[in-house]
Amino acid sequence: MNKLLTGIAAIAAGAAFAAGSAYAEPTYRFGGGPSGGAWHPATSAGTQLLNQELKGKYNFIYSPSGGSVANVRSVGLGNYATAWGHIGQIYQSWNGTGTFEKDGANKNFRVVARVRAQSQIFAVLADNPIQSFSDMKGKVVNLLSRGSGSNVNCVNVMKALGMMDNIEARYLGFAASARALGDRQIDVFCSAGVPFLIPALTQLSVSKPVRYISLTEEEQKKVTSAYRFYSPITIPVQKDIKGMDKAARSIAYDVWWIAHKQMSDEAVYDMLKVVAAPQNLERLTKAAAYWKDLGGDFNALEEHKILVHPSAARYWKERGVKVPMSIVKGY
Incomplete structure (x- = not known):
């Protein structure tokens, strides 16, 4: 009897394995x-x-x-x-x-x-006095959450311009940083653009207009020289971004x-x-x-x-x- 039960169990196990393998x-x-x-x-x-x-x-x-x-x-x-x-x-x-x-x-x-291709966006509320990267000294700049590629790109730009030690860095995610910009808890919003927009910022601009900050030609060359995988780009005025009235030099990457x-x-x-x-x-x-x-x-x-x-x-x-x-x- 024990041998019979053992044999039946072995056959059942084999059938289960075969079924599992088949599916x-x-x-x-x-x-x-x-x-x-x-x-x-x-x-x-x-x-x-x-x-x-x-x-x-x-x-x-x-x-x-x-x-x-x-x-x-x-x-x-x-x-x-x-x-x-x-x-x-x-x-x-x-x-x-x-x-x-x-x-x-x-x-x-x-x-x-x-x-x-993507670009990198640096944005402020339209009524913010910041007009350039040099104006960001001493300001609160969100560089997005650590672990994201956008964070690395934000940091790379700031490092290439020698700005990392001159700003108050924050590391909020996409949605949280847009809310923080709207609430004036941060001065500058940095993010990837797809290719020139990011949903959280576009939505914010409907109620609170925003502007993109442009690199100078010299600043742009500093960034692309420091990191060979970036290329220079000029972001055209985006009609979906309420408050943007000027093109902005930035970087692009695939x-x-x-x-x-x-x-x-x-x-x-x-x-x-x-x-x-x-x-x-x-x-x-x-x-x-x-x-x-x-x-x-x-x-x-x-x-x-x-x-x-x-x-x-x-x-x-x-x-x-x-x-x-x-x-x-x-x-």
Whole structure:
């Protein structure tokens, strides 16, 4: 009797294992962004689309994050399978410099797509006497929450201009910093622009007009010389920002989509094939405009020698994109 029961138990266990193997799909975490920023709704919508289109083959789990620094670090460590990151953090992680110096160089990920370009915004209430960066000395400047790429970019600008020791720095998130600006608890709001706007600031300007502060040409050169992954840009007047009446010099940088080596070649290809399909990209863009410029232009990565995933190169080449093969390499 005992032998019979043992045999039945063994058969049952084997059947359960086989069933589990048949229905267990690879699970991949997709890193998102902080509340009040543009990445949170965009990557959340992307994750939902992937699960709808690839149900039964893969399971994607959306994971809110602190932003670019957290995303790039988490992908490098394999805690996230995929995420977006600013070129600054990707470059520093790849080379083990700057914010990632203590982490060491990490090449456990590859780039799969260019998401879009961003700019950096420095804004004040329209009636604030601050007119320039030099006027910010002794003022309360919010540099966004630590761990976000926007925070790193805010700090980089201030460091390049020798201003970090001359301001009262605060580290509030997107939504909290917009409220603080409106309540005059801070003097200057710093944030990424998508490409020239951020929702929390746009909403604030409806009731309390704001202005963007412009770098001088000399200040702009200081920043782009100190950090080679930035390029100069002039933000045109934004009609959605009530109170903005002048263009503002700033910096621009790319946002890239990266994937950890835990993702199979097929998974990377399938992920792109779903998200970047024109009809799906149109759907995503309606839900979150941040997806609008997703593409396979990897030329900017040649200078930095950051590698592109072979499956991504395959997909974008099939779409007619000319991919520089000198930076396409697996693990």
